[in-house]
Amino acid sequence: MTPVLETHHLTKHFGRIVAVDNLELEVHPGQVFGILGPNGSGKTTTLAMLLGVVKCTAGTYSWFGEGDDNELRKRLGAILEHPIFYPFLNAIDNLKVSAHIKDAHKYDEEALLKLVGLYERRQDAYKTYSLGMKQRLAIAKAMVGDPEVLIFDEPTNGLDPQGIADIRRLIMDITSMGKTIILASHLLDEVQKVCTDFCVLQRGKKIYQGSVADALNHKQRIEVYAENPDTLLSVLQEHRGLKSLEKKNGVFTIQVDGLTTMELNRYLFDKGIAASHLAQVRTNLEEQFLEILKENDR
Amino acid sequence: MIAKALTLEYLKFRRYKPFWIILGLFVICYFALGLSIKSFIDYMIKNQNGPFEEFFETGLPLFDFVDVWQNMAYITFLFKYILAFVVMISICQEYTLRTIRQNMIDGLSRAEYVMSKLGLVVVLSLLAGVVLLLLGFVLGMLYSPVKSLDFIVYSIGFVPAFAFETFCFLVFAMFVSTLVRKTGFAIILFILYSLIMEPIATVIMKHEYELATWYFPMRAINNIIHIPFGKYLFQEVQDFVKWTELLVAGGWSLIFIWLTWLLITKRDL
Numbered sequence: 001m002t003p004v005l006e007t008h009h010l011t012k013h014f015g016r017i018v019a020v021d022n023l024e025l026e027v028h029p030g031q032v033f034g035i036l037g038p039n040g041s042g043k044t045t046t047l048a049m050l051l052g053v054v055k056c057t058a059g060t061y062s063w064f065g066e067g068d069d070n071e072l073r074k075r076l077g078a079i080l081e082h083p084i085f086y087p088f089l090n091a092i093d094n095l096k097v098s099a100h101i102k103d104a105h106k107y108d109e110e111a112l113l114k115l116v117g118l119y120e121r122r123q124d125a126y127k128t129y130s131l132g133m134k135q136r137l138a139i140a141k142a143m144v145g146d147p148e149v150l151i152f153d154e155p156t157n158g159l160d161p162q163g164i165a166d167i168r169r170l171i172m173d174i175t176s177m178g179k180t181i182i183l184a185s186h187l188l189d190e191v192q193k194v195c196t197d198f199c200v201l202q203r204g205k206k207i208y209q210g211s212v213a214d215a216l217n218h219k220q221r222i223e224v225y226a227e228n229p230d231t232l233l234s235v236l237q238e239h240r241g242l243k244s245l246e247k248k249n250g251v252f253t254i255q256v257d258g259l260t261t262m263e264l265n266r267y268l269f270d271k272g273i274a275a276s277h278l279a280q281v282r283t284n285l286e287e288q289f290l291e292i293l294k295e296n297d298r
Numbered sequence: 299m300i301a302k303a304l305t306l307e308y309l310k311f312r313r314y315k316p317f318w319i320i321l322g323l324f325v326i327c328y329f330a331l332g333l334s335i336k337s338f339i340d341y342m343i344k345n346q347n348g349p350f351e352e353f354f355e356t357g358l359p360l361f362d363f364v365d366v367w368q369n370m371a372y373i374t375f376l377f378k379y380i381l382a383f384v385v386m387i388s389i390c391q392e393y394t395l396r397t398i399r400q401n402m403i404d405g406l407s408r409a410e411y412v413m414s415k416l417g418l419v420v421v422l423s424l425l426a427g428v429v430l431l432l433l434g435f436v437l438g439m440l441y442s443p444v445k446s447l448d449f450i451v452y453s454i455g456f457v458p459a460f461a462f463e464t465f466c467f468l469v470f471a472m473f474v475s476t477l478v479r480k481t482g483f484a485i486i487l488f489i490l491y492s493l494i495m496e497p498i499a500t501v502i503m504k505h506e507y508e509l510a511t512w513y514f515p516m517r518a519i520n521n522i523i524h525i526p527f528g529k530y531l532f533q534e535v536q537d538f539v540k541w542t543e544l545l546v547a548g549g550w551s552l553i554f555i556w557l558t559w560l561l562i563t564k565r566d567l
Contacts, residue, residue: 051403053567074405084400088314097309100302101404141404 002065009059019045021204034191034198035184042204043184077142078151083134087127104145132163225277303414332433361441363449367456382471390481399567419468427461466551473554518546
């Protein structure tokens with residue numbers, strides 16, 4: 001299957017600063033692809049290059065395997081950084097400008113504005129909108145012309161909890177429509193909740209790429225406790241796949257690649273230990289992310 | 299592509315009130331100025347004294363057909379600035395609002411963008427031609443002693459010449475605002491260059507060093523229509539449009555369009 005997006009050696013220098021360094025990305029149809037990175041790691045610059053508004057210093061990218069033409073951008077829906085609209089135009093007229101540029105002559109503006117909950121305010125000038133409404137209008141605008149790929153850059157930046165929840169729900173709704181989504185964020189939680197795949201950028205370099213499910217399962221940790229801690233300790237230490245072992249308040253937390261709680265239970269039982277507590281520790285991407293960044297800093 | 303570019307510009311500005319107010323005032327003031335000249339001259343004739351005495355004795359044939367087109371085109375040259383500001387606001391605003399960036403993200407090509415701004419320039423230039431045509435016609439019909447068709451159309455070439463002059467002028471405004479990107483700065487720079495810097499430079503070059511100055515952009519553009527009033531002092535004036543002068547001005551507008559194109563294509567947005 002042709003990837004939706006491919007980049008090769010994508011690089012951007014701003015004077016002496018290397019904003020994006022030799023980036024290789026591949027996004028496939030149907031993925032919800034997260035670009036994760038701290039502020040200033042090159043996420044927006046990368047997207048700006050992919051959207052043709054910032055020139056690449058070196059490297060190439062290709063949308064739909066066809067290149068980097070502006071015609072191809074009409075098949076994308078994108079917002080970069082913050083929403084950008086004509087402040088003196090209302091929601092409908094702003095969408096009309098986009099639709100006109102995209103040659104999207106048939107589009108249902110009412111349905112779009114209803115989807116993002118702005119239908120009631122459609123006749124009001126954009127400058128009267130709250131930040132949450134502006135972000136939602138940006139999502140509606142991105143959807144104009146029914147694009148195959150949607151690109152969101154920090155879509156929940158600066159929003160209150162309700163606004164964040166609204167935007168996340170919207171993105172989930174859009175995901176269920178089967179569109180490919182590229183989401184740049186510094187919020188791990190967001191990527192974890194929304195994305196299927198992700199990469200991590202640091203100082204313009206890709207330092208990790210994989211599926212969210214793998215990242216979460218990869219370093220599964222299990223809490224275990226038994227009547228006789230000393231025996232338990234030695235038995236655990238004998239396990240061949242053991243990666244780490246911590247003891248806190250008499251409870252051991254171990255990490256073994258690919259080991260399920262059931263397998264561990266069986267292993268302990270075979271060694272004559274009956275665990276009185278056995279639980280999987282939910283890893284979150286946050287810990288993963290910080291670990292990846294830490295590893296890379298060494 | 300041209301139709302698309304023009305429609306885009308219209309969609310952007312149709313609800314931008316300052317744009318329509320400025321254009322409305324432009325048309326009103328244009329006619330107000332033209333129509334008030336006659337009363338001003340009448341006043342001078344009535345209160346004739348001092349150096350104007352003989353000059354106004356018989357009244358000036360400012361509005362006679364044949365002459366009226368060139369006279370009005372010349373007198374109203376400052377109005378080009380208002381249209382230039384409209385162009386500059388329209389372009390700089392795309393940068394300050396960053397909408398040019400969003401336009402490109404939505405899939406507008408750089409050529410389409412330049413085309414849309416050129417479209418605005420052409421429409422405003424046509425507007426300048428139309429108001430001159432209407433004003434000249436009205437004034438001539440009111441005050442000209444001769445009103446036959448061949449007199450009316452004899453020098454009517456000044457109307458398209460005025461539109462072309464405006465076009466070149468607005469193209470320069472388009473270049474300056476694309477270069478500078480900030481409305482206030484662009485407008486001030488534009489005024490300083492066109493009204494002060496270049497005129498001073500050309501005067502020094504011409505009178506101190508006897509160098510040719512015909513190739514300076516503002517001079518070339520404003521020189522399409524020559525000062526007509528010398529003829530009322532029995533001096534010889536150029537009362538027609540020279541092809542060579544049109545070519546120089548046209549050459550400059552091609553250069554400014556090309557420079558604008560370079561700025562749009564080479565710069566990050």
